[in-house]
Amino acid sequence: MSNQIKTNCILIKKQPYTESSVLMQVFSDTLGMTSVLAKGIRKTNEHKDFLLNVLNEYELVLSQPSQSGIHILKEFTLISEYPTDLPLATWFTVQAGAEMISKLILPVDEIPQFYLGISQYLNYQKTVKTNAIAIFWRFLLHIYKLLGIPINLSNCSNCQKSIEKASGYAPDTGQLLCNKCLKELPESFVFSPEAGYIISILPVIGNYLNDLEIQKETIAQVNNFFLRYISLQFHKEIKLNSLQFFLSE
Ligand SMILES: [Zn+2]
Known part of the structure; x- marks a missing residue:
């Protein structure tokens, strides 16, 4: 667990990275703006991609960043969902x-x-x-x-x-x-x-x-x-x- 970071964050931006992964930009309450790679999230059998939406707030468990500064997503929990039906x-x-x-x-x-x-x-x-x-x-x-x-x-x-x-x-x-x-x-x-x-x-x-x-x-x-x-x-x-x-x- 010591190699992992738990942090609350707002998902700012999300884009496909590889066929099965998604790269996210999040604003974390402890790390500030941070890149997070969600590996395997778009795999059809996992199919969790739709749970990660822009402006939602999450508690994330992340690995320490790689050399490129990107954290790997280990777990996520939704804290609050942002409405999508705004004008x-x-x-x-x-x-x-x-x-x-x-x-x-x-x-x-x-x-x-x-x-x-x-x-x-x-x-x-x-x-x-x-x-x-x-x-x-x-x-x-x-x-x-x-x-x-x-x-x-x-x-x-x-x-x-x-x-x-x-x-x-x-x-x-x-x-x-x-x-x-x-x-x-x-x-x-x-x-x-x-x-x-x-x-x-x-x-x-x-x-x-x-x-x-x-x-x-x-x-x-x-x-x-x-x-x-x-x-x-x-x-x-x-x-x-x-x-x-x-x-x-
Ligand atoms: Zn003046």
């Missing part, structure tokens, strides 16, 4: 959260709080009927805070004056600007009134969910704002494929 927009939004978590390189001692963050996010989204994307943005606020790169929604990043409603942001820092600074910096990104309003109420967006009908253009603007911000902070482009859903017709 499509919610489903892609939930996926976007999982995708964001999968992109982060986290120190071991910080993994548990990110695990809690994604678990709470996934749970909350189960109950959201409309505007799931706004809950994703609130989740990003939380995650950026945990990462030590909080977005300041209350002050202009240039003159520090307090901002009542977000008007736009600086291209080089991705941080919010007041109206006055926005006009003085010609390259800045300007929010539509709706995008500005939504960003300003994000910390309490849960109270407004049922009263909003967020336009596609707003979704694109706010997504760009969040992704540009983290990309600038990390000096590398962070893209989330799941968000493509909101660009299509």
